[in-house]
Amino acid sequence: MSLYKAETRRLVKRRFTRFFVLLTVLVLGLVAAGVAYSNEKVTPASLQAAQARADSSFAEDTKSAERDRADCATNPSRYGGDCDNLWTPSKDDYQAANYLTSQFDFRDSFPAMLITLAALLALVAFVIGASFVGAEWNSGGMMNLLLWRPQRVRVLSTKLAALLVSLTGLTVVVGAAWTGLFWLIANLRGTTERMTSGVWQSIGLMGLRGLALVLVAGAIGFAVASIGRHTAAALGAAIGVIVVFQFGLAIVLELARARFYEAYLLPAWFVAWMFKSYEVYDTYGPCEYSATDGCTPASFTITWQLSGSVVAGLTIIIVGAAMWTMRKRDIT
Amino acid sequence: MTAVLEISGLRKTYRSRKGVRKALDGFDMVVEAGQVHGFLGPNGSGKTTTLRTLLGLIKPNDGRMAILGREVPRLLPEVAGQVGAIVESPQFFGNFTAETTLSLLADAGGVNPHRVPAVLELVGLRDRSKERVKTYSLGMKQRLAVASALLKEPKLLILDEPANGLDPGGIREMRTLMRTLSESGMTVLLSSHILGEIQLICDSVTIIAAGRRVTSGSVSSVLATHASATVKVRLEPGVDLAGAAAVLRAAGAAVTLEKDHFTVGNASNPAQITKLLAEKQIYVAELTPVSADLEDVFLELTGTAPVDGANRQVDQVAATTTQGGWGQ
Numbered sequence: 001m002s003l004y005k006a007e008t009r010r011l012v013k014r015r016f017t018r019f020f021v022l023l024t025v026l027v028l029g030l031v032a033a034g035v036a037y038s039n040e041k042v043t044p045a046s047l048q049a050a051q052a053r054a055d056s057s058f059a060e061d062t063k064s065a066e067r068d069r070a071d072c073a074t075n076p077s078r079y080g081g082d083c084d085n086l087w088t089p090s091k092d093d094y095q096a097a098n099y100l101t102s103q104f105d106f107r108d109s110f111p112a113m114l115i116t117l118a119a120l121l122a123l124v125a126f127v128i129g130a131s132f133v134g135a136e137w138n139s140g141g142m143m144n145l146l147l148w149r150p151q152r153v154r155v156l157s158t159k160l161a162a163l164l165v166s167l168t169g170l171t172v173v174v175g176a177a178w179t180g181l182f183w184l185i186a187n188l189r190g191t192t193e194r195m196t197s198g199v200w201q202s203i204g205l206m207g208l209r210g211l212a213l214v215l216v217a218g219a220i221g222f223a224v225a226s227i228g229r230h231t232a233a234a235l236g237a238a239i240g241v242i243v244v245f246q247f248g249l250a251i252v253l254e255l256a257r258a259r260f261y262e263a264y265l266l267p268a269w270f271v272a273w274m275f276k277s278y279e280v281y282d283t284y285g286p287c288e289y290s291a292t293d294g295c296t297p298a299s300f301t302i303t304w305q306l307s308g309s310v311v312a313g314l315t316i317i318i319v320g321a322a323m324w325t326m327r328k329r330d331i332t
Numbered sequence: 333m334t335a336v337l338e339i340s341g342l343r344k345t346y347r348s349r350k351g352v353r354k355a356l357d358g359f360d361m362v363v364e365a366g367q368v369h370g371f372l373g374p375n376g377s378g379k380t381t382t383l384r385t386l387l388g389l390i391k392p393n394d395g396r397m398a399i400l401g402r403e404v405p406r407l408l409p410e411v412a413g414q415v416g417a418i419v420e421s422p423q424f425f426g427n428f429t430a431e432t433t434l435s436l437l438a439d440a441g442g443v444n445p446h447r448v449p450a451v452l453e454l455v456g457l458r459d460r461s462k463e464r465v466k467t468y469s470l471g472m473k474q475r476l477a478v479a480s481a482l483l484k485e486p487k488l489l490i491l492d493e494p495a496n497g498l499d500p501g502g503i504r505e506m507r508t509l510m511r512t513l514s515e516s517g518m519t520v521l522l523s524s525h526i527l528g529e530i531q532l533i534c535d536s537v538t539i540i541a542a543g544r545r546v547t548s549g550s551v552s553s554v555l556a557t558h559a560s561a562t563v564k565v566r567l568e569p570g571v572d573l574a575g576a577a578a579v580l581r582a583a584g585a586a587v588t589l590e591k592d593h594f595t596v597g598n599a600s601n602p603a604q605i606t607k608l609l610a611e612k613q614i615y616v617a618e619l620t621p622v623s624a625d626l627e628d629v630f631l632e633l634t635g636t637a638p639v640d641g642a643n644r645q646v647d648q649v650a651a652t653t654t655q656g657g658w659g660q
Binding site for chain 2: 002003005006007009010013014015135136139140141143144145146147148149150151330331332
């Protein structure tokens with residue numbers, strides 16, 4: 001317990017951790033401010049103003065259409081020779097809703113905000129996790145610690161536990177604040193209508209999947225930096241994965257006209273995890289005939305369970321490798 | 333006396349594409365309780381590998397090690413609380429203060445945090461304890477490293493080059509500290525290249541070269557065993573020194589002429605000097621052995637004495653000097 005306490009203190013006291021958490025809060029604040037600024041609550045007055053703008057546009061466009069029709073009668077070639085088919089504005093095309101500033105609908109829009117939060121926190125968790133152990137290896141702090149607690153796997157797993165528990169705390173607190181902030185924005189600049197218990201449950205489950213994503217990112221960053229014994233090892237690996245396995249692989253697979261090529265790329269698995277499923281289409285394969293839909297490309301559904309199992313397996317392998325190298329390799 | 337530290341037949345081999353290198357080749361060492369034991373060896377001889385292996389940082393290929401009667405590395409967690417150590421240069425996270433660094437170590441090791449100000453006071457860092465470690469000089473980091481090793485109130489203190497980076501005053505303070513700790517019953521294993529310091533501080537020494545122990549024992553016994561075969565010869569005033577030297581050289585002596593005396597470097601039987609000179613009516617006024625210091629013994633045993641015009645490489649060890657000499 002004393003080691004766990006010391007490692008939690010070490011993590012929280014690090015300037016790098018504090019700086020990144022502060023930066024995250026700042027970025028999240030900017031996102032929330034942007035959303036608040038670009039939305040507006042619908043009131044009878046704003047509805048009336050929008051209706052006035054719609055009516056004005058309709059009147060202007062009707063006049064313009066009449067002018068064009070008259071012009072067409074004298075010079076039909078300018079209008080393709082067919083004056084009967086010139087477009088005539090219809091009142092139905094000028095709805096007040098189209099002239100309203102969008103309002104923040106909590107039920108429809110908050111899931112996207114939750115995914116933004118999860119993605120940002122996952123990135124921060126990866127960097128903090130990598131730095132937490134990488135800087136220790138690099139500065140010699142790990143060796144110092146092992147002189148005090150010569151139980152390598154225990155030391156590394158306690159460090160990882162301290163990281164994951166701290167990340168859980170951070171995610172829960174920031175997640176709660178994020179939800180509260182957008183609830184406030186929805187009240188002031190939008191609507192909180194149609195929020196049933198089922199919707200709250202769905203948001204809660206999405207939040208839990210987001211938390212899992214943050215923890216996995218933190219654990220992978222930590223493990224890769226520990227294997228490489230340097231923070232840069234994890235950051236380099238992350239850049240390598242993005243460049244090689246995302247951009248590079250995506251281009252190669254497209255050129256090779258690979259079937260279900262999206263299934264080889266990380267974003268599909270990320271979206272499947274957060275949105276519960278993701279449909280991958282076989283755009284380069286033979287189509288599937290259907291009497292109702294005709295010839296449609298074959299598809300493959302990545303479920304959140306499948307995505308979760310694959311990512312969990314990968315995480316166990318990487319963390320296991322970090323523990324194995326910790327146990328086996330000399331510390332020089 | 334009880335052995336606090338025992339090493340026997342320790343082997344460590346590093347394999348790389350360039351081949352196999354034996355860092356430790358059957359190394360043995362014993363450190364008795366309450367002693368300050370010097371651990372000497374040239375660069376690359378295996379000192380740090382020995383200490384790292386002992387502290388569980390490196391896995392040996394073979395051999396037996398025990399600290400405070402417990403076999404290590406298997407039972408190292410049981411005795412780690414009684415062993416304070418610094419290995420090589422002090423390494424700390426630069427953005428933490430000295431106080432935070434020690435407080436985190438105290439937390440990790442389950443040590444009473446009240447020890448932190450006490451050890452900072454002991455090593456002279458009390459007034460700078462709230463400054464970031466990255467602002468410290470090498471000597472201050474070294475003091476912090478010693479403080480971290482003392483935090484546990486260890487029974488065995490292992491210090492690798494503790495005087496590295498210290499100013500002369502700091503070296504003297506460190507020497508006094510070692511002595512005080514030893515008098516309080518703590519056993520200190522001290523690795524250093526400052527042989528004069530080792531000779532002043534240590535009760536016993538082990539010298540390692542090329543991964544093997546070349547000698548060990550109390551400082552006095554090591555010096556006695558490897559006493560110099562050089563003698564200083566002073567003649568009566570007015571006697572021709574050069575003539576006397578020529579007589580001895582003709583008999584095979586290695587004579588070095590000085591201003592008012594000469595030395596014979598390979599005089600294993602000094603009586604031969606008086607006999608040969610007396611036969612030529614030259615009488616010796618003074619014949620004294622030139623005593624060896626630890627540096628001489630070290631250079632002789634490790635084969636690392638500099639040779640004029642040669643650049644010795646790190647792993648290069650000269651052939652051991654043959655025993656015996658002229659006059660036997």
